[in-house]
Amino acid sequence: MSISRETEEILADFGLRSSGELISFSPIDGSEIGRVSVGDPASACAAAEKAFVQWRVVPAPRRGELVRLLGDELRKAKASLADLVTLEAGKIVQESLGEVQEMIDICDFAVGLSRQLYGLTIASERPNHRMMEQWHPLGPVLVISAFNFPVAVWAWNAALALVCGNPVIWKPSEKTPLCAEAVLALVNRAIERFGDAPEGLVQLVQGERDIGEALVDDPRVALVSATGSTVMGKAVGPKVAARFGRVLLELGGNNAMIVCPSADIELAARAILFSSAGTAGQRCTTLRRLIVHESVAGALVARVRGLFAQVRIGDPRQPDTLIGPLIDEAAFSGMKNVLGDHLERVEAVPGGFYVRPTLVEASAQEGSVLKETFAPILYVLRYADFDEALALNNQVPQGLSSSIFTNDVREAERFMSAAGSDCGIANVNIGPSGAEIGGAFGGEKETGGGRESGSDSWRAYMRRQTNTINYGSDLPLAQGVRFDVAP
Numbered sequence: 001m002s003i004s005r006e007t008e009e010i011l012a013d014f015g016l017r018s019s020g021e022l023i024s025f026s027p028i029d030g031s032e033i034g035r036v037s038v039g040d041p042a043s044a045c046a047a048a049e050k051a052f053v054q055w056r057v058v059p060a061p062r063r064g065e066l067v068r069l070l071g072d073e074l075r076k077a078k079a080s081l082a083d084l085v086t087l088e089a090g091k092i093v094q095e096s097l098g099e100v101q102e103m104i105d106i107c108d109f110a111v112g113l114s115r116q117l118y119g120l121t122i123a124s125e126r127p128n129h130r131m132m133e134q135w136h137p138l139g140p141v142l143v144i145s146a147f148n149f150p151v152a153v154w155a156w157n158a159a160l161a162l163v164c165g166n167p168v169i170w171k172p173s174e175k176t177p178l179c180a181e182a183v184l185a186l187v188n189r190a191i192e193r194f195g196d197a198p199e200g201l202v203q204l205v206q207g208e209r210d211i212g213e214a215l216v217d218d219p220r221v222a223l224v225s226a227t228g229s230t231v232m233g234k235a236v237g238p239k240v241a242a243r244f245g246r247v248l249l250e251l252g253g254n255n256a257m258i259v260c261p262s263a264d265i266e267l268a269a270r271a272i273l274f275s276s277a278g279t280a281g282q283r284c285t286t287l288r289r290l291i292v293h294e295s296v297a298g299a300l301v302a303r304v305r306g307l308f309a310q311v312r313i314g315d316p317r318q319p320d321t322l323i324g325p326l327i328d329e330a331a332f333s334g335m336k337n338v339l340g341d342h343l344e345r346v347e348a349v350p351g352g353f354y355v356r357p358t359l360v361e362a363s364a365q366e367g368s369v370l371k372e373t374f375a376p377i378l379y380v381l382r383y384a385d386f387d388e389a390l391a392l393n394n395q396v397p398q399g400l401s402s403s404i405f406t407n408d409v410r411e412a413e414r415f416m417s418a419a420g421s422d423c424g425i426a427n428v429n430i431g432p433s434g435a436e437i438g439g440a441f442g443g444e445k446e447t448g449g450g451r452e453s454g455s456d457s458w459r460a461y462m463r464r465q466t467n468t469i470n471y472g473s474d475l476p477l478a479q480g481v482r483f484d485v486a487p
């Protein structure tokens, strides 16, 4: 069956038919697999503003019920949605299933959270006074998502935004519009079962950059949560700041792994394969720099080279494939610009861009080693002294994820200490990618500083209100200030 026919059948499962001016291509063979219509940012913002007025007063646990129903729909449609992710984003089926599971997990998390949007009670310095903090809904949340996680990253944001009382507008990557349509179909099923959600609570606005920009500039959007390149973030951040809106940025990573003399080399090699070559190197958490102690470098590099030579690259629908295609020709050119003739293209499926992961021994951390190339290139840097390894980990503009392989507790603890890794994520004896939803996800420096998903990331989707209540018959002022009118 052709890829477009396969896509058509899956879309039919979601009650969808392809039509419109925006074309989706499958990275598997470059063929057209469907079309969607470009959305209207202004009417979406107007509808979201109206929906907000109703949704913000719905009790949070009831809002959680909608997210519970969404999780239920996702469980039922897990296999078909994963297949669509594979067809449109080129991920292997295992990873696509994992991505949908990540959506289910965050829904479960958000349902629990809908009964735990806690504020503090604060001891007042004044007699007969009470202080407290409340968390109120913020307003419409715009989610800009990238092709590489075409459904999960939206879910991290949407599940939290909804229980926090906010409408959601989704501008997905123009490379993965069909996945977004399918998710919206599931949202609509959940909304139907829920019964009385306001119209316009969850909207999809398809389009290219101009559509994203119009949404970003709209003052009715209270929070812009954007995932993508640092270049995109540099454009979005100042625009939103100029209108005093809120941003949550999850941008580029240039993630390292330090491998120490005491490390379990076989474990490290397996983690390196998954984190550098998995998803064809197209995760923001992908391992891009291997900082390895000179005493173990020879053995580890040989082992990783062996794994790269042997890993199965090809059609992501095949169960034994570990590495699918790059998203498109532009991604291939980006990799070619760095590797030149060292780039090994794999002739897997005609029309697709399949590449072999490539290890590059770098003598210094400079040039392309400092940049995020969204492709499976792994730079190797050798170190002699642990301080040098830590410095190399941190001496890049990005600060998303990092990891260390060591069995020396001092090295592990130093790596996670205030003077250690400067990244938002620092792992021990696992690679830098493949995070669980329970933790806060995001990073520092050019990664943008935002935190999504678990822990207390929900606070970014709410506004904090401090309340002081006087239940006495006097009016004492804070700091003991006297301001009395003479009798």
Ligand code: UN1
Binding pocket: 146, 148, 149, 153, 227, 282, 283, 284, 285, 432, 433, 434, 435, 436
């Ligand atoms: C991304 O690439 O934008 O930690 C997100 C991971 C995934 C999320 C990656 N859970 O690799």
